[in-house]
Amino acid sequence: xxxxxxxxxxxxxKEGIRDRSLFGILLFALFVLGLNVAVAGFFMRDLGKxxxxxxxxxxxFAGLLLVFFIGINLMAKDIDKKTxxxxxxxxFSRGEYIYGKYLGxxxxxxxxxxLLLVFSTATVAGVHAMYPAYFGGFTWGVYFWAVAFxxxxxxxxxxxxxxFSAITTSSFITLIFSxxxxxxGVSIEEVLFYLKSQAxxxxxxxxxxxxTVLEVVAWLVPNFAAFDLxxxxxxxxxxxxxxxxxxxxxxxxxxxxxxxxxxxxxRRREFN
Amino acid sequence: MRWRRAGIxxxxxxxxxxxxxxxxxxxxxxxxxxxxSSPPGYTMPAPFSRVLAMGYQGLLSDYEFLRxxxxxxxxxxxxxxMSAADWDFFTYSLEVVxxxxxxxxxxxxxxxxxxTWDAQRFEEANALLTKGxxxxxxxxxxxxxxxxxxxxxxxxxxxxxxxxxxxxxxPGSPAFLKTLAARLAYYGGKSQTALLFxxxxxxxxxxxxxxxxxxxxLLVLERAVQIEKALQRYRNEHxxxxxALQMLVEEGYLQKLPPDPYGGEWxxxxxxxxxxxxxxxxxxxxQSK
Amino acid sequence: MAEIxxxxxxxKYKPGLFKKPVQAVAGLSLTVPAGTVYGLVGPNGAGKSxxxxxxxxxxxxxxxSVCIDAQAVGDGGFLHQVGYLPENPYLYDHLSLxxxxxxxxQACGMxxxxxxxxxxxxxxxTGIAHALKRRLRTFSKGMRQRAGLxxxxxxxxxxxxxxxxxxxxxxxxxxxxxxxxxxxxQQGKTVFFCSHILSDTERLCDRIAxxxxxxxxxxxxxxxxxxxxxxxxSLEDEFVAAVGGxx
Numbered sequence: 001x002x003x004x005x006x007x008x009x010x011x012x013x014k015e016g017i018r019d020r021s022l023f024g025i026l027l028f029a030l031f032v033l034g035l036n037v038a039v040a041g042f043f044m045r046d047l048g049k050x051x052x053x054x055x056x057x058x059x060x061f062a063g064l065l066l067v068f069f070i071g072i073n074l075m076a077k078d079i080d081k082k083t084x085x086x087x088x089x090x091x092f093s094r095g096e097y098i099y100g101k102y103l104g105x106x107x108x109x110x111x112x113x114x115l116l117l118v119f120s121t122a123t124v125a126g127v128h129a130m131y132p133a134y135f136g137g138f139t140w141g142v143y144f145w146a147v148a149f150x151x152x153x154x155x156x157x158x159x160x161x162x163x164f165s166a167i168t169t170s171s172f173i174t175l176i177f178s179x180x181x182x183x184x185g186v187s188i189e190e191v192l193f194y195l196k197s198q199a200x201x202x203x204x205x206x207x208x209x210x211x212t213v214l215e216v217v218a219w220l221v222p223n224f225a226a227f228d229l230x231x232x233x234x235x236x237x238x239x240x241x242x243x244x245x246x247x248x249x250x251x252x253x254x255x256x257x258x259x260x261x262x263x264x265x266x267r268r269r270e271f272n
Numbered sequence: 273m274r275w276r277r278a279g280i281x282x283x284x285x286x287x288x289x290x291x292x293x294x295x296x297x298x299x300x301x302x303x304x305x306x307x308x309s310s311p312p313g314y315t316m317p318a319p320f321s322r323v324l325a326m327g328y329q330g331l332l333s334d335y336e337f338l339r340x341x342x343x344x345x346x347x348x349x350x351x352x353x354m355s356a357a358d359w360d361f362f363t364y365s366l367e368v369v370x371x372x373x374x375x376x377x378x379x380x381x382x383x384x385x386x387x388t389w390d391a392q393r394f395e396e397a398n399a400l401l402t403k404g405x406x407x408x409x410x411x412x413x414x415x416x417x418x419x420x421x422x423x424x425x426x427x428x429x430x431x432x433x434x435x436x437x438x439x440x441x442x443p444g445s446p447a448f449l450k451t452l453a454a455r456l457a458y459y460g461g462k463s464q465t466a467l468l469f470x471x472x473x474x475x476x477x478x479x480x481x482x483x484x485x486x487x488x489x490l491l492v493l494e495r496a497v498q499i500e501k502a503l504q505r506y507r508n509e510h511x512x513x514x515x516a517l518q519m520l521v522e523e524g525y526l527q528k529l530p531p532d533p534y535g536g537e538w539x540x541x542x543x544x545x546x547x548x549x550x551x552x553x554x555x556x557x558x559q560s561k
Numbered sequence: 562m563a564e565i566x567x568x569x570x571x572x573k574y575k576p577g578l579f580k581k582p583v584q585a586v587a588g589l590s591l592t593v594p595a596g597t598v599y600g601l602v603g604p605n606g607a608g609k610s611x612x613x614x615x616x617x618x619x620x621x622x623x624x625x626s627v628c629i630d631a632q633a634v635g636d637g638g639f640l641h642q643v644g645y646l647p648e649n650p651y652l653y654d655h656l657s658l659x660x661x662x663x664x665x666x667q668a669c670g671m672x673x674x675x676x677x678x679x680x681x682x683x684x685x686x687t688g689i690a691h692a693l694k695r696r697l698r699t700f701s702k703g704m705r706q707r708a709g710l711x712x713x714x715x716x717x718x719x720x721x722x723x724x725x726x727x728x729x730x731x732x733x734x735x736x737x738x739x740x741x742x743x744x745x746x747q748q749g750k751t752v753f754f755c756s757h758i759l760s761d762t763e764r765l766c767d768r769i770a771x772x773x774x775x776x777x778x779x780x781x782x783x784x785x786x787x788x789x790x791x792x793x794x795s796l797e798d799e800f801v802a803a804v805g806g807x808x
Contacts, residue, residue: 003667004667004668004670007664007667007668008664008668010664011653011656011660011661014653014655014656014660015653015654015655015656018655018656018696019655081651082647083652083653085614085617085645085647086645086647086650086651086652086712087668088618088619089617089640089644089645089713090665090668091639091640091641091668091669092668270574270619270620270621271614271619271620272611272614272619
C-alpha cells in the first residue's frame with residue numbers, strides 16, 4: 001500500500017514541478033528576495049527584522065501561490081481530463097488516491113520551499129554581512145524553525161485544497177473555498193482577541209450572536225496564527241519546545257481529520 | 273491591402289505614441305501638484321491593520337514605518353514645517369507600527385529622535401517608549417531614552433536617574449551609564465551629559481537624514497559645552513557670573529565665541545546655564561504658501 | 562482466468578441539476594466467459610462506457626450486480642487483475658513515457674526488474690519504444706493510444722477492458738491492436754472491448770453483443786460469428802436492423 005501511495009505522490013510531484021507556472025512563482029520569490037537587499041538600507045536599526053520579514057513573506061507567499069494555483073490544478077486536472085479513470089483503474093483504493101495526491105502536493109511544496117530556502121539563506125547571510133551591527137537578536141535556529149512552520153502551514157493548506165477538491169467538481173469553487181478558509185484562518189485569532197479585549201474594556205463592538213458565530217468558526221477553521229513564527233524569527237525571540245510541539249500536533253491533527261473526511265466523501269463519488 | 277495596413281501602423285506610430293507620451297507627462301505633473309498640497313496622511317487604526325495584514329503584520333509594520341519616515345523626510349526636504357496635525361499623524365503612525373510589531377526598534381528610535389527635539393511632545397514620546405519597554409525587555413536603549421527625556425526635557429531628575437539605573441542593569445549597556453545615572457542625581461541637567469547621549473546615538477545610527485540633524489545638534493552642544501567650561505573656570509576664579517559672554521573672550525577664557533550653527537546668539541540663563549536664542553532649532557523658513 | 566458476470570444492471574444518472582434523469586443502463590445482463598474476446602457494439606449513448614465504468618467501480622449501479630471471478634466488484638483489490646484503456650486517454654502531460662509506465666508498475670506492486678522488462682516488451686510490441694524518454698505532451702493521438710495500451714497491460718492482467726481501442730489509430734496501428742488482442746487471447750486472457758468498427762469486431766470476437774438504450778438487444782455467438790466471417794451474413798445489416806428500427 002505504501003508503495004502505491006508513494007508512486008502516486010511521486011508522479012503528482014513531478015507533474016507539479018514541471019508545470020511552467022512554477023517558474024513564474026520562483027521568479028517572483030527571487031525578485032522579492034533581491035528587493036530585500038535594496039530595501040534594507042532604508043531602515044535605521046532593525047535591519048535584521050526587515051530582512052527576515054521580507055524573506056519569510058517571499059517564502060510563504062510563493063507557497064500560497066503554489067498551493068492555490070498549481071496545487072488545485074493538480075487535483076482538478078485529474079478529474080477534468082479523466083486521468084483519474086486511468087489512475088483508479090489500477091488497484092488504488094479511494095483513500096490511497098487521496099493520500100497519494102496529498103503527499104504529492106506536500107512533496108512539491110517542500111521541494112520548492114527548500115530551493116527558495118537556499119536562496120533566502122544566501123540573501124539573509126548577504127545582508128547580515130553588509131550590516132553586521134544591525135542584526136541584533138537574529139539567530140539562524142529560530143529562522144529555520146519559522147520556515148519549517150511555514151511548510152506546516154502550507155501542508156495544512158494542501159489538506160484543505162484536497163478536501164474541497166474531493167467535495168466539488170469545479171476547480172474554481174475549490175479555489176474560492178480554499179482562499180476563504182485561508183483568509184479566515186489567518187485572521188480569526190486577531191478578530192476574536194480584539195473582540196475579547198474590547199468586551200473587557202467595556203466597549204461593545206459586536207453583538208453576542210456575532211461573537212458566538214465567530215467562536216464556532218474558530219473551532220471549524222484551523223488557527224493559522226498558531227504556526228506563525230515570523231515575529232520570533234525577526235527578533236530572535238526564544239521558542240519554547242512545548243509550544244512548538246503543541247502547534248505541530250495541532251496542525252497534524254487537523255490535517256489527518258481533513259484527509260479522513262475527504263476520503264469518506266471521495267468513496268461515495270462517481271466518475272463519469 | 274498591405275499598403276492600408278502599413279498606413280494604419282504608421283498612423284499609430286506617428287500620432288498615438290506622441291499623444292500618449294504627452295498625456296503621460298501631464299498626468300505626472302498633475303499628480304505632483306496633488307501631492308504638493310496633500311493633507312497629512314491617514315493610517316488605518318491598529319486593530320484593523322492587524323487583521324488586514326493576514327499574518328504579515330511584521331511586513332506591514334515595515335511598510336507603515338517607511339511611510340512615516342518618508343512623510344517626515346518629505347516635509348523636511350521641502351523645508352515645510354510639520355503642523356500639529358502632521359505631528360498627530362506621525363505619532364499615530366508610530367503607534368500603529370508598534371501595535372503591528374511591538375518589538376520593532378526603529379519606530380522607538382525615530383520617535384525619540386523627532387517627537388522630543390522637533391515636536392516637543394515629550395509625554396507622547398515617553399508613552400511610546402514605555403510601551404516598547406514591556407516587549408523589548410532586553411534592550412537598554414529604551415529606558416535610556418526615557419531617562420534622558422525626563423532629565424533633559426522634563427527636568428525630572430529623580431525619574432530620569434531611575435530609568436537610567438534601569439537601563440544600566442540591562443545586558444550590553446554601555447559602561448558610562450552607571451556613572452551617568454549617579455551624576456544625574458547629583459548635577460541635574462548639564463550639556464555635557466546630553467553630549468554623551470548624542471554621541472552614542474550618532475555612532476549607532478544608519479539613517480543619513482537623521483545623522484545630519486544629529487551632527488548639527490552635536491556641534492551646537494559641543495560649543496555650548498565649550499562655553500560652559502569657560503564659564504565654570506570664570507566662576508571659580510571670580511565667584512560670580514560674567515555680565516556678558518563676550519567677557520569670556522576678552523578675559524582670555526575663550527579664544528572666540530563659537531558661532532551657533534542654528535544662527536542664534538548665546539546667552540546665560542538665570543540658573544547659570546548657557547543657552548542660545550535659536551533654542552537649538554532650525555529657523556522658520558520665509559512664509560511661502 | 563477471469564470471467565465477468567453482469568446481472569440485471571440498472572443505472573440512472575442526472576446530466577444536470579435541472580435536467581431529466583437519463584436511464585443509461587436498463588436491465589443489462591451478460592456473461593463474458595473466461596478466456597474469450599467479447600465485443601460490445603451499439604450506437605452512441607447506448608450505455609457502453611457506463612457499463613464499463615461500472616465494471617471498474619468508477620460508478621456504482623442502482624440495481625443489479627457486477628461480478629468478476631464470482632466476486633462482486635468492490636474497492637480497489639480486484640483491479641490487480643484488470644487492465645483498462647479508456648476512450649481518448651488523457652495521461653499526465655509532463656511525465657515521460659517511461660515514468661508513466663513505471664508508475665503503472667509500481668501501482669500494481671511489481672518489482673523494478675519486472676517493470677523494466679515489461680516496459681521493454683510492451684513498447685516494442687506497440688511500436689513506441691523509441692519515445693520512452695519523451696514527454697507525453699509531445700505524443701500524437703496515435704502514440705497516446707499506444708501509450709495507454711502499454712499502461713493498461715503493463716502488469717499483465719488477466720482481464721483486459723478496452724473502450725474504443727482502435728480510435729485514432731492509422732491502419733498499421735489497428736493491425737497492431739488486432740494482433741495484440743489475438744495474442745492476449747492466445748495467452749488465455751479475457752478481453753472485453755467496445756468498438757464502432759464492426760469489421761474488426763467481427764474478426765476478433767468470440768461473442769458480440771449489441772447494446773441499445775441501455776438494453777442488450779442482440780447477442781451473437783460462435784455460429785453467428787462464423788457466418789459473419791464467411792460473409793454469409795453481415796454484422797452491419799444485423800446491427801442496423803436491431804438498432805435502426807428503434808429510431
